[in-house]
Amino acid sequence: xxxxxxxxxxxxxxxxxxxxxxxxxxxxxxxxxxxxxxxxxxxxxxxxxxxxxxxxxxxxxxxxxxxxxxxxxxxxxxxxxxxxxxxxxxxxxxxxxxxxxxxxxxxxxxxxxxxxxxxxxxxxxxxxxxxxxxxxxxxxxxxxxxxxxxxxxxxxxxxxxxxxxxxxxxxxxxxxxxxxxxxxxxxx
Numbered sequence: 001x002x003x004x005x006x007x008x009x010x011x012x013x014x015x016x017x018x019x020x021x022x023x024x025x026x027x028x029x030x031x032x033x034x035x036x037x038x039x040x041x042x043x044x045x046x047x048x049x050x051x052x053x054x055x056x057x058x059x060x061x062x063x064x065x066x067x068x069x070x071x072x073x074x075x076x077x078x079x080x081x082x083x084x085x086x087x088x089x090x091x092x093x094x095x096x097x098x099x100x101x102x103x104x105x106x107x108x109x110x111x112x113x114x115x116x117x118x119x120x121x122x123x124x125x126x127x128x129x130x131x132x133x134x135x136x137x138x139x140x141x142x143x144x145x146x147x148x149x150x151x152x153x154x155x156x157x158x159x160x161x162x163x164x165x166x167x168x169x170x171x172x173x174x175x176x177x178x179x180x181x182x183x184x185x186x187x188x
Contacts, residue, residue, distance in 0.1 A: 040052070053080075062148075063151050065079045086150075089150075
């Protein structure tokens with residue numbers, strides 16, 4: 001279980017680093033039995049500080065949080081409270097929705113495309129690929145995918161539906177609601 005604490009354009013003191021590591025160890029042990037890895041970054045922004053944290057649990061869940069505070073400690077505490085709340089929510093959902101034993105994963109490619117700079121696009125325009133990564137597609141229920149969307153603060157989660165094995169997408173809509181795309185429903 002490791003939490004890497006670093007600062008951008010600042011030196012994070014040993015006291016804050018030790019406080020963050022001890023606090024995260026206690027919180028994760030309280031709500032989760034497995035291990036975790038994470039990275040927390042503090043940086044001065046304007047007259048305050050910005051704290052960002054990303055925690056990967058061994059179960060595959062990704063927790064992200066960012067906060068702004070008047071000083072580094074208050075920014076950290078606000079961010080840590082958000083992570084703790086998400087971990088508590090994740091733990092509660094795991095206990096109330098017993099996971100299916102068939103939580104299989106498969107590899108899929110992910111691409112980042114360059115946005116066009118000109119106002120008008122040519123008919124034969126094809127954006128160049130900037131980055132390509134491989135991500136795992138987990139088999140889960142729609143409820144689990146919504147939980148993953150909530151925990152990771154991502155805009156989109158792509159997954160294999162546990163019921164029929166088809167590719168599904170849950171996404172955060174502009175109005176704050178969550179959308180679900182299931183091509184198999186349209187085929188029926």
